Amino acid sequence: MPRVLRWTAALALALPLAANAQEDSLSDLLGGFEDDPSFDEALDGSDREGELDPETRASRPDPWLPDLPFTAWLSESVDLSGSLGVGAVYSYLDHKVSHGDEVGRSTSYGNLTRLDLDGFLQLDVSLPNEWKIRAEALGWYDFVYRIKGRGDYGGAVIDVYEWQVDTGEVYLTGPLSKNLDLTLGRKIVNWGRSDTFRVVDVINPLDNKEPGLVDIEDLRRPKAMIKLDATVRAWSAQFLIIPENRYDRQPPRGSDFFPDLTDLPGALLSPPVDGRSDFSGLPGLAAKVDGRFSGWDFSIYGAYVDESSRKLDFVGPSALPTGVRAEANRFGLLGAAGNFIRGAWLFKIEVAWLSDLQVFRYRRGQILPSSDDKDRIDSMIGVEYYGPDNLTIALEIVNRHLLNEPTGPATLQLTPQSRFETGLRISRPFFRERLNLTALAVGLGERFQNGGIVRFSVDYELDDAWNLETGILIFMGGPDQGLGSFESNDRVYAEIQYSF
Amino acid sequence: MSSGWSLSSPAIRLVRSGVTIAIAIALGVFAAPKPSFADDPKAREIMERVDARDDGDDQTSNIEMTLIDKRGHQRVRHLRSFRKDKGEDAYSIMFFLTPADVRDTGFLTYDYDDPSRDDDQWLYLPALKKTKRIASSNKSGSFMGSDFSYADMTDRPLEYYEYKLLQESEVGGHPVWVIEAIPVNDEEIKETGYTRTVHFIRKDNFFQIRAKIWVKKGRRNKYLEVKELEEIDGIWTATLMTMTTKKGNKTEHKTILRTSDVRFGQPLEFDAFSVRRLEAGP
Numbered sequence: 001m002p003r004v005l006r007w008t009a010a011l012a013l014a015l016p017l018a019a020n021a022q023e024d025s026l027s028d029l030l031g032g033f034e035d036d037p038s039f040d041e042a043l044d045g046s047d048r049e050g051e052l053d054p055e056t057r058a059s060r061p062d063p064w065l066p067d068l069p070f071t072a073w074l075s076e077s078v079d080l081s082g083s084l085g086v087g088a089v090y091s092y093l094d095h096k097v098s099h100g101d102e103v104g105r106s107t108s109y110g111n112l113t114r115l116d117l118d119g120f121l122q123l124d125v126s127l128p129n130e131w132k133i134r135a136e137a138l139g140w141y142d143f144v145y146r147i148k149g150r151g152d153y154g155g156a157v158i159d160v161y162e163w164q165v166d167t168g169e170v171y172l173t174g175p176l177s178k179n180l181d182l183t184l185g186r187k188i189v190n191w192g193r194s195d196t197f198r199v200v201d202v203i204n205p206l207d208n209k210e211p212g213l214v215d216i217e218d219l220r221r222p223k224a225m226i227k228l229d230a231t232v233r234a235w236s237a238q239f240l241i242i243p244e245n246r247y248d249r250q251p252p253r254g255s256d257f258f259p260d261l262t263d264l265p266g267a268l269l270s271p272p273v274d275g276r277s278d279f280s281g282l283p284g285l286a287a288k289v290d291g292r293f294s295g296w297d298f299s300i301y302g303a304y305v306d307e308s309s310r311k312l313d314f315v316g317p318s319a320l321p322t323g324v325r326a327e328a329n330r331f332g333l334l335g336a337a338g339n340f341i342r343g344a345w346l347f348k349i350e351v352a353w354l355s356d357l358q359v360f361r362y363r364r365g366q367i368l369p370s371s372d373d374k375d376r377i378d379s380m381i382g383v384e385y386y387g388p389d390n391l392t393i394a395l396e397i398v399n400r401h402l403l404n405e406p407t408g409p410a411t412l413q414l415t416p417q418s419r420f421e422t423g424l425r426i427s428r429p430f431f432r433e434r435l436n437l438t439a440l441a442v443g444l445g446e447r448f449q450n451g452g453i454v455r456f457s458v459d460y461e462l463d464d465a466w467n468l469e470t471g472i473l474i475f476m477g478g479p480d481q482g483l484g485s486f487e488s489n490d491r492v493y494a495e496i497q498y499s500f
Numbered sequence: 501m502s503s504g505w506s507l508s509s510p511a512i513r514l515v516r517s518g519v520t521i522a523i524a525i526a527l528g529v530f531a532a533p534k535p536s537f538a539d540d541p542k543a544r545e546i547m548e549r550v551d552a553r554d555d556g557d558d559q560t561s562n563i564e565m566t567l568i569d570k571r572g573h574q575r576v577r578h579l580r581s582f583r584k585d586k587g588e589d590a591y592s593i594m595f596f597l598t599p600a601d602v603r604d605t606g607f608l609t610y611d612y613d614d615p616s617r618d619d620d621q622w623l624y625l626p627a628l629k630k631t632k633r634i635a636s637s638n639k640s641g642s643f644m645g646s647d648f649s650y651a652d653m654t655d656r657p658l659e660y661y662e663y664k665l666l667q668e669s670e671v672g673g674h675p676v677w678v679i680e681a682i683p684v685n686d687e688e689i690k691e692t693g694y695t696r697t698v699h700f701i702r703k704d705n706f707f708q709i710r711a712k713i714w715v716k717k718g719r720r721n722k723y724l725e726v727k728e729l730e731e732i733d734g735i736w737t738a739t740l741m742t743m744t745t746k747k748g749n750k751t752e753h754k755t756i757l758r759t760s761d762v763r764f765g766q767p768l769e770f771d772a773f774s775v776r777r778l779e780a781g782p
Contacts, residue, residue, distance in 0.1 A: 030698060033710065083601065233770070384635065386637070434645065
């Protein structure tokens with residue numbers, strides 16, 4: 001066959017093929033929308049009438065209509081939610097701690113160190129005109145003390161760790177006008193930009209009984225207050241009157257989280273453990289102003305409130321004290337905080353001047369009278385990166401600097417003149433956010449050299465109601481007599497929680 | 501059992517979830533066109549009409565999001581959403597009602613039309629009793645574990661794409677234009693994670709009722725389908741849609757988004773789109 005004919009024949013064959021290929025290509029390009037029947041049961045809306053938005057009040061009748069039956073009112077305006085969980089903690093480094101009550105006796109903190117049942121209840125009542133009541137209750141019971149023998153532990157340890165029932169937030173809140181809200185009751189107010197450290201966050205005391213493992217919901221202890229919030233465009237202001245005094249819940253003597261103060265006389269090892277509540281003295285006052293703008297924001301804070309840790313005074317002569325007395329100490333705060341966004345980066349800063357702080361003046365081998373007239377500058381810089389696949393990396397560095405404390409040899413060991421704290425958190429979800437991995441490191445010193453804690457945690461959503469969390473907590477030793485002395489407290493933990 | 505030094509785990513899952521629930525894809529909303537490109541003028545004109553279509557204002561709605569994995573396991577989220585336009589910008593606030601462990605978590609978003617400005621987003625974490633500002637520039641991640649990404653939920657500027665009219669066809673008995681959109685720069689691909697999108701635009705109302713998306717990572721495709729479209733107060737609104745992720749012909753995950761109780765023209769004031777409102781709850 002002549003060459004020209006061969007080409008002609010080839011072209012004649014190829015052209016329709018190319019046209020078909022183009023058609024196929026376009027068909028492929030536009031195809032793929034075919035439904036997979038196994039995925040489409042949920043699309044059947046025939047039996048979904050009335051259940052689409054079970055908790056959405058906007059689609060319901062006004063519960064405050066006068067002719068609404070009581071049962072309807074109850075279901076429309078009262079809502080009860082909460083959670084129930086079972087948790088366990090296993091300390092894989094067997095270690096002993098001085099018994100809280102008896103000299104020469106010790107408590108073993110190896111193996112199972114917690115097996116608790118915990119619950120949380122939240123009641124919301126909607127009132128007319130957008131007012132509402134919230135009341136929370138929480139509690140737990142730890143079976144480990146029964147399992148291992150309650151007599152092995154000091155009385156204060158049993159008091160703090162075995163069981164607890166407490167109120168959470170309990171308040172009435174609502175708008176006084178279009179731009180002004182009033183809140184009355186026990187409330188948590190979380191100031192500042194840091195997720196890891198407290199710089200201007202001075203309103204509520206903390207639950208520190210088990211560092212690194214206190215439920216986030218339980219970490220801050222609410223205080224009774226009158227709170228006013230006003231907003232006008234990009235500006236908002238908050239004013240607090242705080243009549244209630246509550247304090248940090250600290251690990252008691254006999255706990256493996258009690259600081260290493262072994263060279264102090266025994267009587268001095270029993271500072272107050274738990275945050276009592278009282279309404280004595282003048283109420284605390286606090287206020288802030290926020291400005292929020294495109295790409296940045298700032299806040300100014302002022303407060304004259306009680307310290308969340310109680311002031312410790314020595315009883316008896318300062319040269320040979322016989323005990324420790326706890327009192328409230330009021331201090332002043334003037335602070336500022338801000339955020340700045342640049343692309344995927346969030347920068348944050350906080351600075352606070354704190355005046356008339358109490359300083360627990362302890363130096364190894366030497367006891368000094370407590371002081372309550374120290375000023376301190378606290379500052380924080382931080383950055384968060386929001387990366388692909390919802391990866392988040394956050395770094396925060398804090399410095400706390402005592403202004404009027406002698407330097408050099410007189411530097412206090414529990415309250416050094418200048419202290420750096422560093423926090424690094426990396427988290428990323430997997431499997432459609434069903435599984436979340438988090439690595440968290442918090443350390444004292446610029447390079448974690450004074451002690452710290454590292455936690456790796458896995459959070460897995462079993463279904464809409466059940467959640468499983470497990471992780472490991474590793475303590476890094478160091479010269480700090482608090483966090484740095486917990487290096488034997490490493491533990492693994494797990495909790496399964498049902499939420500409703 | 502969460503550390504006092506970190507956000508709670510459900511909260512961490514939600515940190516990146518502060519997006520407008522405007523569901524830009526479903527509503528077929530795109531940013532205002534600016535310069536003209538050397539692409540198909542007819543396709544661009546259609547997309548400009550899509551952009552210009554009235555999508556309503558002062559909107560409230562309830563949203564149910566069902567996530568279905570390849571084993572058929574379902575997870576369901578309920579949200580309450582509020583949205584208000586401010587010129588070309590959109591303010592939105594939304595609250596999670598379920599699941600219980602993230603209840604009252606809220607998002608406030610200022611979605612700016614100007615592509616050079618990042619959206620402003622705040623997240624309220626009820627476990628921490630705290631509002632956090634979050635960065636929003638990376639939009640390729642999944643929204644709350646769904647098949648929708650942040651890019652799907654916010655406006656994409658028309659000038660970032662070249663359009664080509666592939667064909668005229670029919671979907672569900674409705675004549676449609678089939679338009680291909682290719683990002684004009686790598687930055688947009690990086691931000692959205694998409695290399696190509698084919699839009700199916702209904703001719704009668706300029707509503708996008710289908711989209712096929714090419715995902716750069718994993719060489720997957722995503723398929724958006726509007727299953728139910730209603731005209732509410734004169735505004736075409738998708739009340740049921742799905743987004744399916746496939747690799748080849750194999751379905752990996754699917755999200756069903758139901759929108760109900762959609763109301764336009766509600767008395768929403770700008771002061772309602774504030775952190776104070778976010779912290780007050782739904």
